[in-house]
Amino acid sequence: MSFGRPPSINSGFKVSPPDRGSFPLDHYAECKEQMMLYINCLKSNSSTSTACQELSKGYLHCRMNRGLMQQEDWESLGLANTGKSAASGKDSRDNPMSSSPASNS
């Protein structure tokens, strides 16, 4: 907005595009069930995202299968450490954080 001003804490914010771009729109609600499972899991686990990582994997897997998302391996999406590896052939990383205790899959 103002050019040439000295940097401040607020100047650290730069709106940046997402790394993988934009999700295509799910016009036919093909993955809605996985989404509802994930939302319900969040509600029952006091909105802690660690507990519901398996379901987020399920949702993204659904998207990949329907062509609504580019095929990516779980490591590059940061979802490799939840125990079971899904579509990709990569083995999950050995992680000190053990697999999620309260996942509802």
Place this chain on the structure above:
Amino acid sequence: MTSKSNLDQTSSSPQPLIQRPIRVGPMPRYRSREEMYAVRAQKNRSLLMYTGAVIITFLGLTYAAVPLYRLFCSATGFAGTPSTRTQAASGPEFPEWMPEWLKTLLSPSTTAEDRFAPSRLIAVDPADNPKSRRFKVTFSSSTSTALPWTFRPAQHHVYVLPGESSLAFYTAKNNSKDDIIGVATYNVTPDRIAPYFSKIECFCFDEQKLLGSEIVDMPLLFFIDKDVLDDPSCRNVEDVVLSYTFFKARRNQQGQLEPDAPEDVIQKSLGFESYELAKKASDESSKGAPRD
């Protein structure tokens, strides 16, 4: 009066009546005028060579400045150079004859740290790092008044660890009967956490077309970089608010201005309401062959 002493030493000729240029060093002796011209020509040629070399050097530096500047910026992160992996994947414009090592040297993101490298996407367990804590990310949404959409987050907040990638959803409903294209932008508060907030994939900055009366769920995959734990200015940050705002898009994918009113209203304003319009190539309902 201005004659120097060396003139007196070297020449046995009489004192010059006209002022000669001041010369440092002994006066050169030539056997003939041609020899003097030849020596001078040689000196001129060597001067020309040096000048030409300097010009070419600076021209070359001008061309080399672009990749050098890129290298410098990505190495020091000066002026907010973004470092995303997909930028490198799309590949800068290097000619084919360049060897691979030179290409990797000159491409920007090799020297910059990769924000989305898989090693950064591992959650930091409080058992491993006592500084690690859960951040409460609250989702907020708003729309522009010109956009007749209902846009809400599907979950109110999420507790995430640094480095942990989480999924979040927003629901958008087009309340009008027309197809409307919207574009979203986002904001993260507090500002000090904004450099650490990274989105892997979302629905922002891309035109999203919602058909009339359609409801769509929009996902978002994000994480908070684990370097936030080492930032002293962020040590008291526990709440993060991520807000998305949807605006009505005015331009289509070809960058052309798109009307934001129905077609008949536009044609009426132009005075063409009683005329039959030719079908557009982009018209989905048209059965004619595409133009190109």
